[in-house]
Each structure stands twice: as structure tokens, then as C-alpha cells.
Amino acid sequence: MVRRVTSSPLTMLGLFIVLIILIAALFAPAIATHSPTEVDLVSKLEAPSAEHYFGTDEVGRDIYSRIVYGTRISLRIGLLVVLIAFPIGTILGAIAGYAGGRIDQVIMRITDIFLSFPGIILAMSIAAALGPSIDNVMLALAATWWPWYTRIVRSSVMSIKHSEFIEASRALGANPFRILFKEVIPNSIAPATIQASLDLGFVILSAAGLSFIGLGAQPPSPEWGAMLSNSREILREAWWAATFPGLAILFTVLGFNLLGDGLNDLMDPKQR
Amino acid sequence: MDALRFIGKRLLLMIPILIGISILTFAISNTIPGDPARLILGPKATPEGLEALREDMGLNDPLYVQYGNYMAGIFQGDLGKSTYSQRPVVDDLLRYSPATFELTMFAMFITLVVGIPFGVISASRKDRIADQFTRIFALIGVAMPAFWLGLLLLLFFYLKLGVLPGSGRLDGGMSPPEYITGMYTVDALLTGNWPVLYAAVMHMILPGITLAAVTVGMITRMTRSSMLTVLQSDYIRTAFAKGAPENRVLYGHALRNGIMPVITLLGMAFGHALGGSVLVEAVFSWPGLGQYAVNAINYLDFPAVMGVTLLIAVMFIIVNLIVDTLYFFIDPRLKHN
Numbered sequence: 001m002v003r004r005v006t007s008s009p010l011t012m013l014g015l016f017i018v019l020i021i022l023i024a025a026l027f028a029p030a031i032a033t034h035s036p037t038e039v040d041l042v043s044k045l046e047a048p049s050a051e052h053y054f055g056t057d058e059v060g061r062d063i064y065s066r067i068v069y070g071t072r073i074s075l076r077i078g079l080l081v082v083l084i085a086f087p088i089g090t091i092l093g094a095i096a097g098y099a100g101g102r103i104d105q106v107i108m109r110i111t112d113i114f115l116s117f118p119g120i121i122l123a124m125s126i127a128a129a130l131g132p133s134i135d136n137v138m139l140a141l142a143a144t145w146w147p148w149y150t151r152i153v154r155s156s157v158m159s160i161k162h163s164e165f166i167e168a169s170r171a172l173g174a175n176p177f178r179i180l181f182k183e184v185i186p187n188s189i190a191p192a193t194i195q196a197s198l199d200l201g202f203v204i205l206s207a208a209g210l211s212f213i214g215l216g217a218q219p220p221s222p223e224w225g226a227m228l229s230n231s232r233e234i235l236r237e238a239w240w241a242a243t244f245p246g247l248a249i250l251f252t253v254l255g256f257n258l259l260g261d262g263l264n265d266l267m268d269p270k271q272r
Numbered sequence: 273m274d275a276l277r278f279i280g281k282r283l284l285l286m287i288p289i290l291i292g293i294s295i296l297t298f299a300i301s302n303t304i305p306g307d308p309a310r311l312i313l314g315p316k317a318t319p320e321g322l323e324a325l326r327e328d329m330g331l332n333d334p335l336y337v338q339y340g341n342y343m344a345g346i347f348q349g350d351l352g353k354s355t356y357s358q359r360p361v362v363d364d365l366l367r368y369s370p371a372t373f374e375l376t377m378f379a380m381f382i383t384l385v386v387g388i389p390f391g392v393i394s395a396s397r398k399d400r401i402a403d404q405f406t407r408i409f410a411l412i413g414v415a416m417p418a419f420w421l422g423l424l425l426l427l428f429f430y431l432k433l434g435v436l437p438g439s440g441r442l443d444g445g446m447s448p449p450e451y452i453t454g455m456y457t458v459d460a461l462l463t464g465n466w467p468v469l470y471a472a473v474m475h476m477i478l479p480g481i482t483l484a485a486v487t488v489g490m491i492t493r494m495t496r497s498s499m500l501t502v503l504q505s506d507y508i509r510t511a512f513a514k515g516a517p518e519n520r521v522l523y524g525h526a527l528r529n530g531i532m533p534v535i536t537l538l539g540m541a542f543g544h545a546l547g548g549s550v551l552v553e554a555v556f557s558w559p560g561l562g563q564y565a566v567n568a569i570n571y572l573d574f575p576a577v578m579g580v581t582l583l584i585a586v587m588f589i590i591v592n593l594i595v596d597t598l599y600f601f602i603d604p605r606l607k608h609n
Contacts, residue, residue, distance in 0.1 A: 004383050005562065027473065038576065039566065086291065103449065108287065110292070112289060112292070113292030113293060113295075113296055113597055114589060116289050116293060116295070116589055116592075117293070117296075117581070117584070117585045117588065118543040118546050118547030118584060118585075118588055119545075119547060120545050120547035120548070120551075121546070121580075121581055121584050121585070122296075122581070124569070124577070124581070125297070125300050125302075125578060125580075125581040126300055126564065128568075128569045128574070129300050129303045129574070129577075130303065132569075156536075174505060201415065205415070205417055207420060208417055209417060211570060212417075212419050212551060212554070213550065213551060213566045214553055214566070214569060214570055215569060225417070226424065228417070228419065228420055230422065232555070235423065235426065235427055235431065236431055239317055239427055241424045242325075242420070242424065242427060243463070244426065244456055245420075246416075246417055246420030246421075246424070249416075249417045249418070249420065250412065250416050250420070253415035253416075254411065254412065254415040257411065257414065257415050258411070258571045272347060
């Protein structure tokens with residue numbers, strides 16, 4: 001399995017990018033060259049240089065250091081949203097698939113309703129209702145993300161629910177919840193887990209979008225979407241302020257996508 | 273006849289979804305922290321004044337009564353009043369939706385004419401330079417924040433080169449064409465107003481490309497993978513073996529059979545573009561639903577935000593209905609089932 005991962009250059013690239021981001025987040029104080037929030041009006045709007053790798057913004061904050069610290073915010077958003085949405089979606093999907101009948105109908109119709117909104121629009125209205133803050137954006141994204149896991153888990157549960165090992169524990173008289181949590185979920189969770197690794201990137205992308213329109217991180221937080229939003233005011237004077245935070249988002253999402261795609265191919269028997 | 277029955281069935285299935293959507297938007301409206309009455313009257317409101325307004329707005333009624341009133345309002349075309357524009361939300365939605373619809377349709381047009389050929393070329397030259405190039409292009413398209421691409425395009429083509437306009441739907445001082453659909457390109461075309469048509473198209477190029485970047489990536493990837501499966505079939509090998517020209521085999525035989533998953537994804541891509549328009553319109557000051565929603569968010573204008581949410585969800589559902597119907601006409605198996 002390890003050899004199959006290392007033999008795909010794109011998966012390796014994804015892994016490499018994700019590792020860089022993890023390192024940047026963990027050791028941000030050591031990697032950053034300046035404070036991410038310290039205002040320095042003397043050196044405002046400076047172009048990229050040896051002193052400021054990615055230049056400075058309109059109040060002289062070092063963009064490189066802000067991006068490094070921003071990895072912490074983005075990773076936290078990605079992880080927390082998936083950690084909230086994944087269990088909710090998984091449990092509902094497993095119940096729907098295993099119970100069938102009316103319970104299945106009800107759960108899946110609710111799922112359909114959530115999926116009939118374009119994701120970012122539903123998240124936008126929930127975040128707007130809760131009030132602008134990064135935590136509310138996470139809640140809003142989790143509230144729009146769980147139905148995908150419900151669908152995936154339900155279909156994999158349907159495919160295993162008549163397997164012998166599940167029939168066996170039912171015959172032994174195990175209670176339904178025990179079967180659900182000990183047998184059904186552990187054996188049907190793999191595809192959803194891969195989806196979750198892909199979603200880390202897309203969650204970060206969506207959160208940046210919501211911050212861009214003023215719903216998420218508030219200034220002076222070094223969140224990438226908020227930095228881009230801010231850069232609009234100085235687009236003419238400072239191309240670097242608009243360029244580098246976007247590149248950071250692009251590489252992060254690309255990293256998680258490549259890694260997720262690689263894992264997906266690995267699990268897909270057709271590709272083997 | 274079968275087609276009518278098929279569409280009728282789909283329409284019936286829409287009803288529970290629409291009810292569900294209304295319940296969900298109503299639930300979201302009710303999670304606003306704080307008291308809407310206080311929000312309207314401000315900090316100097318007297319307790320009596322607040323109570324009177326709450327009673328007046330029906331905030332003291334039980335939730336199911338409030339939901340009933342909300343639904344009754346929707347059916348009468350009443351989505352409340354925008355606290356920012358001071359106009360009924362429905363009027364604002366009618367005013368801003370043609371711009372969004374026009375831009376989204378333009379982006380979908382770009383998506384089709386770029387995404388499908390890219391996918392076909394990529395699949396037919398699997399693992400060669402053209403394929404590698406398209407795959408990287410599609411990967412970046414999907415992973416890129418569209419609003420960032422918008423900023424870069426604005427920076428380069430508008431601020432640096434000055435070859436394309438950077439904001440709005442028409443040049444400054446130009447008056448819009450006679451109102452027919454509200455979509456400037458269509459209206460200008462219908463009334464033969466060529467200078468306005470030219471300006472309207474020029475203004476759509478940058479936001480259109482920005483909005484299409486992600487969906488082109490989605491459609492390219494799907495076309496490629498679907499075509500790869502089809503190209504392995506026996507009848508394709510036969511077609512090549514009997515010496516049929518490559519383009520005919522690719523576009524005549526293979527694409528016809530490989531297009532199904534792409535069409536299914538088209539509905540999702542449209543939804544994605546509608547959602548993305550919120551961000552892209554903010555970048556290009558495009559006066560559509562997205563910019564309206566972003567302004568509404570900044571002014572805590574909640575009825576307006578919910579109006580946009582509801583309208584976009586309904587547009588998304590209708591597009592999916594159209595896609596389903598297309599599917600029915602393209603796939604002969606469905607007709608005989």
C-alpha cells in the first residue's frame with residue numbers, strides 16, 4: 001500500500017503540500033519573520049523584499065507572516081467542520097441505511113432538502129443569521145456539509161447490511177444499537193472517510209469565501225479570505241496583497257484534493 | 273405523452289422539497305440572535321413600543337402560526353421589506369436577478385464550450401502532454417478560490433492593461449437597453465442596440481471567466497473520466513478499425529454515450545455557479561443578487577438575505593428539473609422504461 005502511494009507523483013505532491021501546511025501551523029512562531037498583527041505604518045505597502053518576503057499591507061503588516069499564522073486558522077476550520085459534520089452525517093446515514101423503511105425515508109428527505117440549496121448559499125444565510133464570526137462560519141458550514149456523508153454512508157451500509165457477519169450478530173441477539181456502532185458503522189465508513197479528507201480542502205475554500213464577504217474572520221485576524229477581502233482596497237498599489245493569500249488557499253486546497261484523490265484511487269478496486 | 277408524464281411526476285416530487293426549503297429558511301430566520309423588534313426600533317425603544325411592534329409583527333404568536341403567516345406571505349409574493357433598501361424584498365429580487373441570471377448563463381456557456389472539448393481531448397490523448405496540461409488546469413480550477421482569480425484578472429486586464437472593463441454591467445454614462453428580460457445582452461440584441469450589446473458583452477468577460485473557472489474544471493474532469501470508460505468499448509474499437517475519422521468517432525460515437533454523467537453534473541455546476549456568483553459579483557461590483565446579498569449582510573438586512581437564499585434554491589431546483597428532463601430526451605432507455 002505504501003508503495004502504491006509513493007508510486008503516484010501527484011499523491012506524493014499532495015502529501016508534501018499537506019505536510020508543509022501542518023509544519024507551518026505547528027511552528028508558526030518559528031517560521032514567521034514578523035508578528036502577524038503588528039502595525040508598522042513606516043513600512044506600509046512595501047513590495048516583496050528580503051525583509052518582507054510577500055510584501056506588506058496598508059498598515060505595514062508582514063503578509064508572509066500573516067499567511068503562516070493563517071494556516072492555523074484554516075486548518076482549525078477545516079478540521080472542526082469535518083469533525084462536526086462527519087459523525088452527524090455518518091450516524092444518520094447508518095441509521096437510514098440499516099433501519100430502512102419510514103426512518104430511511106424521513107432522513108433522506110431531510111438530506112435532500114439541505115442538498116437542494118447551493119452549499120455556499122445555505123452556509124451564507126445560516127452564518128448571517130448567527131452573526132459574523134469565524135465560529136459561526138464553522139457551525140454554518142458543518143450544518144450544510146453533513147448530508148453528503150449521510151448519502152455516502154447510507155449507500156455503503158445498504159451494500160453490507162445483509163452480510164453474514166451482521167446477520168450473525170443479529171442472530172446472537174445483539175441489540176440494534178450495538179450492531180450499528182460495532183458492526184455496521186466500522187465496516188461502511190471507509191468511503192466517507194476519504195470524502196472527508198477531500199472535504200478538508202473544500203471546507204477551507206468555502207470558509208475563505210464567507211470571510212471574503214465579511215461573514216467569517218474579522219480584522220485584524222490573518223485569515224486568508226479576509227486578507228483577500230482587505231486587499232481589494234489596495235489592489236492598484238499592492239498586487240502582492242491580493243496574490244499571496246490566494247496562492248496559499250490554492251495550494252492548501254490542491255494539497256488536500258491530491259491526497260484525497262490518491263486515497264480514493266487506492267480504495268477503488270477498479271483501479272487496482 | 274411519456275415525456276409529459278415524466279415531467280409531471282418530477283413536478284409533483286418538487287412539492288415536498290419546496291415545503292422543506294420553506295421550513296428550513298423559516299427556521300434559519302428564527303435563529304437570529306436578539307430581538308428583531310429591538311433591531312428595528314433601536315436602543316432607545318420603550319418597553320411598550322417593543323411589545324406593540326412584537327405583537328404587530330406576529331412575534332408573540334406560536335411558531336406554527338408564524339410559519340403559516342410566512343407561507344401565506346410567500347404565496348402572495350411577500351417576502352418582507354428590506355430594512356436597507358426600504359423596498360419590498362420581492363421588488364429587489366426582481367430588479368437584481370436578471371443580472372445574476374445573465375452572468376450565470378454566460379458562465380455556463382463558457383463551461384460547455386471549453387469544458388467538454390477539453391475533457392474529450394484529454395481522454396483521447398490519455399497521459400500525453402495535452403492530457404497532462406488539461407488535468408493540471410482542471411485541478412487548479414477546482415482548487416482555486418474564484419474570487420481570487422477575479423481579483424487577479426481585475427488587476428491584470430483592467431488596472432494594468434486597461435483592455436477590459438472592471439466593474440458594473442455597462443460603461444459609465446451609458447443607459448441600459450429597453451427593458452424586456454432585464455438581461456442587457458438579450459435586450460440589446462432584441463432592440464438592435466449594438467453599442468450597448470458590445471459594452472454589455474465586454475463587461476461580462478472577466479466576471480464570466482471567473483465564475484466559469486471552477487465549473488470548467490468540474491466538467492472537464494467528468495467528461496474525461498466518462499470518455500475514458502466509453503473509449504474502451506468494443507464499438508469504439510470497431511469504429512476506429514473500420515477507419516472512421518477520429519473526430520467522428522470521438523464526438524459522434526463516444527461523446528454521445530459518454531455525455532450522460534456530464535449532463536447530470538451540469539445541474540450541480542449551475543448550482544455551484546449560482547452560489548459562486550455571490551462572491552464573484554462582490555469582486556466586480558456586478559449589480560446582481562450576490563452583491564445585493566453581500567450588501568444585505570453588511571447592513572444586517574435579514575429579510576433580504578433570506579429572500580436571495582430562497583430564490584437561489586428555487587432556481588437551483590428548476591435547473592435540476594430541466595436537467596432531468598434533458599436526460600429523459602437524450603437517453604432512449606428512459607423513454608422505454
